[in-house]
Amino acid sequence: MVKRLATYAALLLTVSMSGLIGAPAWAAGSPWGADYFPNVPLVNQDGKKVMFYDDLLKDKKVMIDFIFSLCDQGCPLDTANMVRVQKLLGSRVGTDIFMYSITLDPENDTPEKLKEYAKQYGAGPGWQFLTGTRADIDAIRDKLGQRSSKEEHANAVQVADMATGRWIRIPLATDPRYIVTEIQNALYPGWSVGKKLASFAHAPKPNVFGPGQVMFANRCAACHTFGKGDMLGPDLMGLTERRELNWIASYLTSPNEMRARKDPIALKLAKTHKVLMPNLNLTKKEVAEMMGYLVAKSVAPAKGEAAKQPLLTADASGAAKSGAMDHDHAQHDHSKHDHAQHGHAQHDQARQDHAQQHDHAQHDHAQHDHGSAQK
Numbered sequence: 001m002v003k004r005l006a007t008y009a010a011l012l013l014t015v016s017m018s019g020l021i022g023a024p025a026w027a028a029g030s031p032w033g034a035d036y037f038p039n040v041p042l043v044n045q046d047g048k049k050v051m052f053y054d055d056l057l058k059d060k061k062v063m064i065d066f067i068f069s070l071c072d073q074g075c076p077l078d079t080a081n082m083v084r085v086q087k088l089l090g091s092r093v094g095t096d097i098f099m100y101s102i103t104l105d106p107e108n109d110t111p112e113k114l115k116e117y118a119k120q121y122g123a124g125p126g127w128q129f130l131t132g133t134r135a136d137i138d139a140i141r142d143k144l145g146q147r148s149s150k151e152e153h154a155n156a157v158q159v160a161d162m163a164t165g166r167w168i169r170i171p172l173a174t175d176p177r178y179i180v181t182e183i184q185n186a187l188y189p190g191w192s193v194g195k196k197l198a199s200f201a202h203a204p205k206p207n208v209f210g211p212g213q214v215m216f217a218n219r220c221a222a223c224h225t226f227g228k229g230d231m232l233g234p235d236l237m238g239l240t241e242r243r244e245l246n247w248i249a250s251y252l253t254s255p256n257e258m259r260a261r262k263d264p265i266a267l268k269l270a271k272t273h274k275v276l277m278p279n280l281n282l283t284k285k286e287v288a289e290m291m292g293y294l295v296a297k298s299v300a301p302a303k304g305e306a307a308k309q310p311l312l313t314a315d316a317s318g319a320a321k322s323g324a325m326d327h328d329h330a331q332h333d334h335s336k337h338d339h340a341q342h343g344h345a346q347h348d349q350a351r352q353d354h355a356q357q358h359d360h361a362q363h364d365h366a367q368h369d370h371g372s373a374q375k
């Protein structure tokens with residue numbers, strides 16, 4: 001709920017900021033230059049001092065977000081998605097467009113801690129993690145229209161072309177290909193990689209698994225795969241075989257609470273991964289939808305047959321649907337074994353059918369670098 005409010009606040013701020021920006025500001029050069037932004041000193045993750053306007057903004061294309069290393073809610077997903085955006089933008093980052101993550105917790109986030117944070121997430125070159133004094137960081141935030149507390153800060157990236165004064169704000173808890181499309185439309189109008197999407201509304205959204213699937217793409221895929229290996233978080237293939245369903249549901253609801261409660265599995269997981277599973281503030285309904293998707297997707301293919309050949313049958317999409325609708329089942333029936341048995345074959349077909357559709361969808365609007373973004 002709090003989170004929702006923060007999102008609306010962010011939207012309102014965007015509106016008020018574009019009001020500030022006025023009509024076609026970029027037509028006549030930028031009014032947001034040296035006079036508008038404070039040229040305050042910041043220190044990056046390598047301990048290098050930089051001036052906010054002169055060194056980071058002036059004449060550049062930039063992406064700015066706010067994070068802090070102890071954040072266990074929005075920032076982990078934001079940063080994980082920024083990593084995927086960085087990979088999609090490829091060599092432009094650091095040459096033509098520059099990424100900045102500014103800490104909201106300068107008292108704790110020393111350059112060393114930010115360096116460690118960047119490393120944990122796998123941030124590449126061309127992306128600076130910045131700290132400074134609280135007063136200077138607040139001055140920057142103020143000019144970027146950000147006034148909420150650090151716990152409720154907007155999970156968004158602000159993207160600008162300083163040469164034209166064009167600023168946009170893009171939510172970060174979403175598919176990185178959408179984020180890149182928005183950047184492309186705003187900053188590189190002539191730049192087209194592959195087939196250009198008219199808008200996100202037209203993006204193919206294979207939805208055979210119901211709402212859990214879309215949520216997974218937007219909010220989980222930055223850190224998890226099914227069967228494609230560990231990313232920041234563990235591979236979720238086999239999840240429903242190794243965990244009780246009610247454990248998973250509680251964990252999705254509040255992993256930080258489970259750690260605080262010293263749940264042994266949550267603690268063990270936390271020890272073996274570089275970053276922590278964030279609290280994504282999922283509602284009860286979202287958790288139920290996510291459970292339906294996890295149950296359908298995480299069952300490992302049976303040895304032999306299914307592993308070899310994708311089975312495409314006429315009723316595969318029907319099977320997929322029944323998988324997606326299983327969330328009631330997931331909630332009420334804690335006997336995972338039962339479930340695994342009777343749902344098995346269907347889920348296999350569903351998954352494979354889905355995998356094919358999904359690949360296809362991705363190639364269509366693939367920014368050039370889909371493969372590496374998943375690694």
Ligand code: HEC
Nearest residue numbers: 076077080219220223232233234269270273275276277278
């Ligand atoms: C910023 C990265 C990140 C995001 C985003 C994220 N997770 Fe995780 N997840 C992790 C990490 C890391 C772990 C391992 C536990 C830890 O270190 O706290 C984990 C653990 C898990 C586990 C337990 C796995 C096991 O083997 O028991 C489940 C289930 C899970 N995540 C599901 C999800 C779902 C569903 C979403 C989206 C709604 C999601 N995660 C979003 C990073 C993430």
